[in-house]
Amino acid sequence: EIVLTQSPGTLSLSPGERATLSCRASQSVSGSYVAWYQQRPGQAPRLLIYGASSRATGIPDRFSGSGSGTDFTLTISRLEPEDFAVYYCQHYGASLYTFGQGTKLEIK
Amino acid sequence: EVQLVESGGGLVKPGGSLRLFCAASGFTFSDYSMNWVRQAPGKGLEWVSSISSSSSYIYYAASVRGRFTISRDNAKNSLYLQMNSLRAEDTALYYCARSGYSALYANDYWGQGTLVAVSS
Numbered sequence: 001e002i003v004l005t006q007s008p009g010t011l012s013l014s015p016g017e018r019a020t021l022s023c024r025a026s027q028s029v030s031g032s033y034v035a036w037y038q039q040r041p042g043q044a045p046r047l048l049i050y051g052a053s054s055r056a057t058g059i060p061d062r063f064s065g066s067g068s069g070t071d072f073t074l075t076i077s078r079l080e081p082e083d084f085a086v087y088y089c090q091h092y093g094a095s096l097y098t099f100g101q102g103t104k105l106e107i108k
Numbered sequence: 109e110v111q112l113v114e115s116g117g118g119l120v121k122p123g124g125s126l127r128l129f130c131a132a133s134g135f136t137f138s139d140y141s142m143n144w145v146r147q148a149p150g151k152g153l154e155w156v157s158s159i160s161s162s163s164s165y166i167y168y169a170a171s172v173r174g175r176f177t178i179s180r181d182n183a184k185n186s187l188y189l190q191m192n193s194l195r196a197e198d199t200a201l202y203y204c205a206r207s208g209y210s211a212l213y214a215n216d217y218w219g220q221g222t223l224v225a226v227s228s
Contacts, residue, residue: 035214037153044203044221045145045153050214057216088153092213095167097143097155 002026004089004100012108019076021103023089028069033092036065036074039102040085048087049074081107110134110217112204117222124194128222130187130204138162138182140208143215144189146200146224156202157189172198194226 003026013019023034031052037045047056049065052072062077076083084107089100116128130142144156157178158167166178177190187204201223205215 032212033214035211037215039153044218045205045215046218047211047214047216050211050216054212056211056214090153090214092207095158095165096169097145097158097215099153099155102152 001096002029002091002093002098004091004098006087006089006100006103008103009101010104010106012106013079014108015079015081017079019074019079019083019105021074021076021087021089021105023067023072023074023100025070025072025091029091029093031068031072034065034067034072035090035092036063037088037090038083038085039088040082045088076105079105110206112206112217112219114202114204114219114222117202117224119225119227120194121228122195122226124226125190125192126194126224128189128191128202128204128224130189130219132185132187132204132206135206137180137185140206141165141213142178142180142187143205143207144178144187145203145205145215145218146198147203147221148197148200151200154200158207159187191224194224196226198224199226200224 034052036049039045053065143158175193201221203221206217
């Protein structure tokens with residue numbers, strides 16, 4: 001079973017700064033099945049990125065995804081106040097989904 | 109507009125059973141795989157189960173296999189999760205989520221969740 005490890009656990013930044021979130025898989029995976037989600041307090045998760053780098057419908061272009069093999073990255077180019085939330089990476093493969101443990105992006 | 113609305117959660121004793129429902133609207137339900145994902149209080153997301161569009165393929169997380177059963181009724185645009193032999197560690201907010209080829213099987217729409225609490 002693939003394990004996804006996200007880092008850092010918590011990231012403290014200010015609005016306007018750039019955020020880089022990491023997701024590392026325990027073995028090489030197909031980037032086609034790597035996704036990123038945002039979850040604000042009290043809300044359901046929202047799909048941001050699928051296929052490692054494709055933005056979901058309605059997602060602003062300040063969000064971008066990249067990576068391959070075992071290392072994947074979510075980048076938020078300029079943080080807006082509404083971007084402070086928890087972010088999860090996900091992999092789908094071998095008939096199951098796996099989530100990372102999450103990165104909390106908090107206001108510095 | 110795609111909508112997923114869960115219901116059926118509640119307080120149940122350990123060893124008890126509960127059936128969750130997810131009502132779908134705003135898309136052709138029979139074209140999509142569906143999933144249950146849960147989130148324990150203050151914790152991260154955990155995938156629970158998936159069912160393909162025609163119910164041909166069904167998958168479970170190891171933590172629920174043999175206790176939970178996923179099913180769907182395409183005529184009623186409904187998804188179900190039968191939960192038996194419930195344990196305290198099953199306490200969570202249960203989300204239903206859609207997945208399809210258009211988003212490479214990522215979960216592109218989610219409901220707001222239904223809360224399951226297992227306690228004596």
